[in-house]
Amino acid sequence: MKRSVMVTSLAVMAVVVAFSLFLATRNPVNTTATQADSPLLGERAPLIAGPRLGGGAAIDVKADLGHVVVVNFWASWCGPCQVEAPSLSTFAWQERHDGVDVVGVVFNDRVGAAKDFAAHYGSLYPSVIDSGGVIANRYGVISPPTTFVINARGIVAATLLGAVTTRQLEAVVARVNS
Amino acid sequence: MKVLRSFSLWCVVLVAVAALAVVLRPSDSSAQSRIAHLETLVRCPSCDDLSVAVSNATSAIAVRHEITAKVHAGESDDKILTSLEDVYGTSILLSPPTSGLGVLLWIAPLLGVLLLIASALRLARRR
Amino acid sequence: MILTWLGRAALYVCFAGAVGGVIEQATALRAHRVSRVRWWALGALLGIAAAVGVMEFALVTHNFALAYVAENNATFTPLLYSITGLWSALEGSLMLWVLLQSAITFGVLLYYRRDRDSPVVGWAAIVLLCVGAFFTLLMMGPADPFIHNAAHVLQGAGPNALLQDNPLVAVHPPLLYLGFVGFSVPFAFAIAMLVTGRVQERWPLEQRRWTVLAWGSLSLGIVLGAWWSYQVLGWGGFWGWDPVENAALLPWLTATAYIHSVIVQDRRGLFRVWNLSLAIATFSLTILGTFFTRSGVLVSVHAFSSSTLGPLLIGFFFFVVVVGASLLAWRGDRLRAPVGVDHPLSREGLFVANNILFVGFAIVVLLGTVFPLLYQAINGTQVTVGTPYFASVAAPLSVLLLVLMAIAPLVSWRSADAKVLWSRTRMSAWTAILAVVVLLVAGVRRPAEVIAVFLAVLAAGAALRTLRGSLVAALRRGSWRSVLRAPSTGGMIVHLGVVVLALGIVTSTTYVTRSEVTLATGQRTVVDGQLVSFDGFHNITDALKTATQLKVSVDGHQLRPAITTFNGRGGTTVGTPAIDSNLARDVYVTFDAVGGNGGTSGAQVQSGLPAGSVVLGVTVEPLLAWLWLGGLVIGLGSALSFFRRRYAEDAA
Numbered sequence: 001m002k003r004s005v006m007v008t009s010l011a012v013m014a015v016v017v018a019f020s021l022f023l024a025t026r027n028p029v030n031t032t033a034t035q036a037d038s039p040l041l042g043e044r045a046p047l048i049a050g051p052r053l054g055g056g057a058a059i060d061v062k063a064d065l066g067h068v069v070v071v072n073f074w075a076s077w078c079g080p081c082q083v084e085a086p087s088l089s090t091f092a093w094q095e096r097h098d099g100v101d102v103v104g105v106v107f108n109d110r111v112g113a114a115k116d117f118a119a120h121y122g123s124l125y126p127s128v129i130d131s132g133g134v135i136a137n138r139y140g141v142i143s144p145p146t147t148f149v150i151n152a153r154g155i156v157a158a159t160l161l162g163a164v165t166t167r168q169l170e171a172v173v174a175r176v177n178s
Numbered sequence: 179m180k181v182l183r184s185f186s187l188w189c190v191v192l193v194a195v196a197a198l199a200v201v202l203r204p205s206d207s208s209a210q211s212r213i214a215h216l217e218t219l220v221r222c223p224s225c226d227d228l229s230v231a232v233s234n235a236t237s238a239i240a241v242r243h244e245i246t247a248k249v250h251a252g253e254s255d256d257k258i259l260t261s262l263e264d265v266y267g268t269s270i271l272l273s274p275p276t277s278g279l280g281v282l283l284w285i286a287p288l289l290g291v292l293l294l295i296a297s298a299l300r301l302a303r304r305r
Numbered sequence: 306m307i308l309t310w311l312g313r314a315a316l317y318v319c320f321a322g323a324v325g326g327v328i329e330q331a332t333a334l335r336a337h338r339v340s341r342v343r344w345w346a347l348g349a350l351l352g353i354a355a356a357v358g359v360m361e362f363a364l365v366t367h368n369f370a371l372a373y374v375a376e377n378n379a380t381f382t383p384l385l386y387s388i389t390g391l392w393s394a395l396e397g398s399l400m401l402w403v404l405l406q407s408a409i410t411f412g413v414l415l416y417y418r419r420d421r422d423s424p425v426v427g428w429a430a431i432v433l434l435c436v437g438a439f440f441t442l443l444m445m446g447p448a449d450p451f452i453h454n455a456a457h458v459l460q461g462a463g464p465n466a467l468l469q470d471n472p473l474v475a476v477h478p479p480l481l482y483l484g485f486v487g488f489s490v491p492f493a494f495a496i497a498m499l500v501t502g503r504v505q506e507r508w509p510l511e512q513r514r515w516t517v518l519a520w521g522s523l524s525l526g527i528v529l530g531a532w533w534s535y536q537v538l539g540w541g542g543f544w545g546w547d548p549v550e551n552a553a554l555l556p557w558l559t560a561t562a563y564i565h566s567v568i569v570q571d572r573r574g575l576f577r578v579w580n581l582s583l584a585i586a587t588f589s590l591t592i593l594g595t596f597f598t599r600s601g602v603l604v605s606v607h608a609f610s611s612s613t614l615g616p617l618l619i620g621f622f623f624f625v626v627v628v629g630a631s632l633l634a635w636r637g638d639r640l641r642a643p644v645g646v647d648h649p650l651s652r653e654g655l656f657v658a659n660n661i662l663f664v665g666f667a668i669v670v671l672l673g674t675v676f677p678l679l680y681q682a683i684n685g686t687q688v689t690v691g692t693p694y695f696a697s698v699a700a701p702l703s704v705l706l707l708v709l710m711a712i713a714p715l716v717s718w719r720s721a722d723a724k725v726l727w728s729r730t731r732m733s734a735w736t737a738i739l740a741v742v743v744l745l746v747a748g749v750r751r752p753a754e755v756i757a758v759f760l761a762v763l764a765a766g767a768a769l770r771t772l773r774g775s776l777v778a779a780l781r782r783g784s785w786r787s788v789l790r791a792p793s794t795g796g797m798i799v800h801l802g803v804v805v806l807a808l809g810i811v812t813s814t815t816y817v818t819r820s821e822v823t824l825a826t827g828q829r830t831v832v833d834g835q836l837v838s839f840d841g842f843h844n845i846t847d848a849l850k851t852a853t854q855l856k857v858s859v860d861g862h863q864l865r866p867a868i869t870t871f872n873g874r875g876g877t878t879v880g881t882p883a884i885d886s887n888l889a890r891d892v893y894v895t896f897d898a899v900g901g902n903g904g905t906s907g908a909q910v911q912s913g914l915p916a917g918s919v920v921l922g923v924t925v926e927p928l929l930a931w932l933w934l935g936g937l938v939i940g941l942g943s944a945l946s947f948f949r950r951r952y953a954e955d956a957a
Contacts, residue, residue, distance in 0.1 A: 003638050004300075005578055005638045006633075006634040006635075006637060008297075009582075009633040010630065010634050012626075013626065013627060013630035013631070013634070016627075016630070020620075020622060022678075022682070023596070024615070024620070026602045026615075027602075079877075082873070083462050086372060086375035086461065086462055087376060089458075093454075093455045093456070119459070120460055121458055121460065122369075122454075122456025123456065124455055171613065181723075184727070188734055192738060195742060198745060199750065199752065200752075202745055203750055203751070203752055218693060221691060226547070226604055226605065227545050227546065228545065232541065232819070233540060234540075234895070267686070268686050268688050271689065272690075272691030272692060272693050272694070273691065274680070274689070274694060279679070279680055279683055280688070282672075283672065283673060287665065287672075287698055294661045294664065294665055298657045298660075
């Protein structure tokens with residue numbers, strides 16, 4: 001055939017175009033934290049209020065302030081919490097002017113140990129001391145780290161089990177905002 | 179002529195040796211080898227792509243016990259694999275199913291090679 | 306903050322160098338003047354080198370002001386693993402990629418500086434700089450390595466446990482990336498040749514050298530990666546047909562096809578357009594591979610994950626293929642060689658068969674890798690495509706490839722003479738039968754092994770015969786040393802390496818035995834012909850890790866399989882296998898469980914065993930070391946091939 005190269009090239013190009021479009025529309029598999037189907041999804045976020053870790057003004061997250069709130073339950077004895085601590089701080093710092101607040105909740109821990117952990121890993125976001133585990137109960141948290149993303153209207157939009165990364169939080173918050 | 183004779187002699191010897199190799203081939207139908215073979219076809223449920231034959235995860239050990247029990251109970255290979263699929267889902271098998279969409283994976287290589295051979299022949303015929 | 310600004314500034318310099326170079330070269334081409342592009346390329350190289358310097362400085366001094374360092378380094382991380390931290394995570398690995406790309410771009414432009422007025426070199430420069438600019442752009446946007454960590458962090462998370470317990474982390478990624486990046490050179494020149502229409506000059510043949518460099522690095526990188534997995538992952542295997550592993554294999558397959566068909570172009574001027582397509586395909590597969598590795602779309606133990614890079618990388622892949630295919634569609638038919646292959650069983654014909662097998666296998670591996678995605682999109686359920694599928698395709702293919710290796714070096718160009726072929730093969734053919742008989746008599750009777758040895762002898766015979774011919778010719782010329790640079794020497798040595806590697810793979814997988822033994826302290830037993838004894842526990846605690854080691858001796862050699870907990874990252878626990886290796890067999894020992902009240906760091910406690918006894922996993926794999934030996938020989942052969950003489954020099 002006189003123009004077999006042209007025909008073959010165009011055919012291959014068509015296949016590759018279809019292939020690329022297919023791959024571009026695949027969603028990434030979350031290999032760090034898993035998105036869970038918590039019963040809170042779509043519901044109004046329960047109250048988060050309590051004394052601030054490290055002293056200072058008490059925290060009361062009024063989740064319908066028009067901000068997206070990322071709530072992270074952590075503990076000093078929890079290994080994956082160590083892994084995600086730098087990422088959470090980086091994310092909090094990055095988003096501090098973009099209408100995203102990060103709040104930590106200390107889960108089943110001694111205050112002294114929690115303070116040391118926060119100092120060691122340099123938390124750039126405030127954390128609430130959860131006496132009696134009341135907040136954890138409201139959110140149904142059984143083991144840290146568990147992260148909830150509450151949208152600007154105060155509805156729980158995502159639940160992540162396991163250590164999060166900055167990229168993952170960015171992606172989830174972007175999805176929540178859209 | 180000498181070349182043809184020499185080559186034919188070699189071919190004859192080759193066929194004889196090959197027949198010998200086939201006859202001496204170790205038998206494959208013992209329960210042990212069936213179990214070993216099945217273990218390479220089943221994925222360890224808590225790993226990404228390791229078979230239960232090589233993984234030491236607790237879930238892999240559990241599946242190995244199941245396979246051994248079923249082989250000793252006299253179930254056929256297909257039945258064992260299907261029952262594992264029912265419990266853990268289709269992704270527990272390391273080889274895609276040969277029916278339905280899975281056929282594509284087995285036909286595609288053949289089609290691809292045929293296509294390439296056809297274009298190569300066309301290329302060769304152009305003198 | 307300083308580090309962040311320095312690092313980012315360096316990246317901007319690199320990007321500016323690349324873009325400036327493209328503009329400089331484009332205007333030079335238009336105005337038909339000599340271009341100064343290589344100085345822009347040098348600027349880009351200096352920029353990325355500075356950025357790498359900043360990051361390495363931060364890693365080595367454990368400066369947690371950079372978020373990347375806080376996430377991948379800790380104060381107790383040893384120097385080697387601080388340095389390799391540069392490529393332990395996504396953003397840093399992109400820096401290594403751009404560093405190698407800029408270095409190769411500058412190197413190529415420097416090498417061809419006497420040809421810098423040629424439009425082919427000009428267009429190639431533009432393409433190379435665009436590729437570098439794209440990857441730099443990724444780091445200036447979504448994959449910023451220099452994000453500032455405003456917190457006063459006293460301790461970082463440390464690297465992933467599996468990336469800090471084996472020194473091979475220092476060589477595998479750089480060699481792999483050198484291979485990937487190296488394929489951008491034949492690609493750039495292919496685009497340049499298509500754009501300018503100059504396929505008949507020496508440029509296609511120049512590409513062989515760069516392709517051999519990239520291919521050799523990639524081969525070594527893949528083999529070292531397999532060796533690394535073998536040493537640390539704990540299952541005694543070296544290849545899992547994991548998506549990221551396949552991603553590295555795909556360009557290797559098309560590059561192997563390219564290396565062979567370029568020989569035909571060198572000798573007889575055939576396959577011009579096909580070779581251009583292969584060069585474009587190889588580079589495209591490199592980009593596709595990096596998409597699989599970095600997009601998180603496919604599940605893999607080796608993947609970096611990111612959800613923003615995926616669309617950008619697949620977009621670049623799309624762009625590369627569309628540009629390449631369009632150029633081929635536009636120019637291809639006019640550039641074809643007027644002659645064809647004379648006989649299907651001539652050497653050219655066998656090279657065609659070689660290409661069919663390699664490209665066909667690449668297509669099958671690609672299909673198998675993305676099949677789970679396709680299946681899920683259409684049927685909604687998950688399916689796994691693993692070793693059984695790939696192995697059942699790879700096995701007959703390897704048989705055919707060994708057959709080709711046994712015949713092609715002995716066949717003439719342009720014609721197929723059965724008599725001549727038989728006279729050249731006769732000795733290997735009889736030796737092969739003899740080898741089979743010896744095996745059968747000695748009790749080695751599994752069909753896979755018998756067939757593999759038979760074909761291996763034939764293939765090795767062909768390679769040795771060709772080497773002997775080159776040596777004889779060299780001696781006749783008066784210097785035996787000139788055989789090292791003879792045209793086929795490197796290639797035949799690579800073939801020998803492949804034969805050794807193939808024998809290692811077949812033997813170790815056919816005759817592998819796995820057992821679990823329970824031993825009390827001081828007890829010994831024989832497992833699969835190996836004398837194994839357990840002599841007690843040994844605990845190690847240092848700044849980096851806490852490990853419970855077992856004092857095990859196999860055939861008189863001391864081994865220390867362990868369970869190791871690395872500090873940082875919350876204390877990840879990994880099994881550390883111990884290997885006793887010689888040319889005959891590898892004995893792979895893992896610490897699987899401990900009895901009673903273990904009290905050790907993380908080992909699975911098995912009740913029902915007396916305290917102080919352990920369960921060892923013992924895997925015996927014959928000839929496994931031949932894989933690494935074969936890889937080494939392949940590397941050597943590639944190096945020789947890089948330096949070989951051109952055919953023109955040979956005729957003189």
